Amino acid sequence: DTEVTQTPKHLVMGMTNKKSLKCEQHMGHRAMYWYKQKAKKPPELMFVYSYEKLSINESVPSRFSPECPNSSLLNLHLHALQPEDSALYLCASTPTVLLLAALGVNEQFFGPGTRLTVL
Amino acid sequence: GENVEQHPSTLSVQEGDSAVIKCTYSDSASNYFPWYKQELGKGPQLIIDIRSNVGEKKDQRIAVTLNKTAKHFSLHITETQPEDSAVYFCAASKRNTGFQKLVFGTGTRLLVSP
Numbered sequence: 001d002t003e004v005t006q007t008p009k010h011l012v013m014g015m016t017n018k019k020s021l022k023c024e025q026h027m028g029h030r031a032m033y034w035y036k037q038k039a040k041k042p043p044e045l046m047f048v049y050s051y052e053k054l055s056i057n058e059s060v061p062s063r064f065s066p067e068c069p070n071s072s073l074l075n076l077h078l079h080a081l082q083p084e085d086s087a088l089y090l091c092a093s094t095p096t097v098l099l100l101a102a103l104g105v106n107e108q109f110f111g112p113g114t115r116l117t118v119l
Numbered sequence: 120g121e122n123v124e125q126h127p128s129t130l131s132v133q134e135g136d137s138a139v140i141k142c143t144y145s146d147s148a149s150n151y152f153p154w155y156k157q158e159l160g161k162g163p164q165l166i167i168d169i170r171s172n173v174g175e176k177k178d179q180r181i182a183v184t185l186n187k188t189a190k191h192f193s194l195h196i197t198e199t200q201p202e203d204s205a206v207y208f209c210a211a212s213k214r215n216t217g218f219q220k221l222v223f224g225t226g227t228r229l230l231v232s233p
Contacts, residue, residue: 004162030217031217031218031219033218040226041225041226042208042223042224042225042226043163043208043221043223045220045221048218048220050217050218051217055217055218056218056220090162090163092162094218094219096217096218107153107165107168108153108165108219108221109165110155110162110163110164111162112160112161112162113161113162
C-alpha cells in the first residue's frame with residue numbers, strides 16, 4: 001500500500017464552524033506533513049510531524065490545529081476560519097531520513113487533497 | 120532560507136517535441152531535488168528526483184540534470200504526449216534527521232497539443 005488517503009475530498013464550512021481534515025498512511029512512514037495550496041501556486045508547508053511530535057509550525061494561525069494521534073494518522077482541526085483560508089489542503093508523508101539512507105528512498109508521497117471552501 | 124525559482128511559468132509544445140523546465144536554488148546546502156507533476160484535482164506526484172552527488176538521471180522519456188556549481192537543475196521531457204499536460208513543480212531540500220522540508224518552485228504549466 002503506497003498511498004496517502006485524505007478525507008473528506010471536499011468541505012464547505014461557515015466561519016463559525018468547527019471541522020476536521022483527516023489523513024492516513026500505512027507505509028510505516030514516521031514523518032507527516034500538512035500543506036496549503038492556493039490556485040496556481042505551489043504547495044506551502046504548514047506543519048511537520050516527526051515521530052508523532054510537532055517539528056515545524058510555519059507560523060500558521062491558531063485557527064488551524066494539527067494533531068498526530070498515532071504514526072499512521074494526521075488530523076487538521078479547523079475553527080473560525082476566514083474566506084481566505086479556502087484552498088486545497090494536502091497531506092504528505094516520508095520515511096525518516098535514517099530509513100531513507102538505508103533504502104535509498106527519498107520520495108515524499110502526497111495525498112489527493114481536501115478542497116476547502118470557507119463561506 | 121532556501122529560495123527556488125522556476126521558468127517558464129507556461130510552456131506550450133506540439134506532441135512529439137521536447138520540453139525543458141529550469142530551476143535555480145539559493146542554498147548550497149540543499150542536496151535533494153525532486154520534480155513533481157500535478158494534474159487537475161490531484162495531489163503532486165513524484166516523477167523523478169536527483170541527489171547532489173549525481174549530475175544526471177534518466178527514466179525513459181524524462182531526465183533531470185543538476186549543476187551544483189551554478190545551482191541549476193532542469194527537467195527534460197522528450198517525445199511529449201498530450202497526457203504530459205499538467206503543472207510541474209521543482210523543489211529543493213536538505214538532509215534533516217527526521218523529515219524532509221521541501222521548498223517548491225512556482226510551477227510550470229505544460230500544455231502538449233496533439
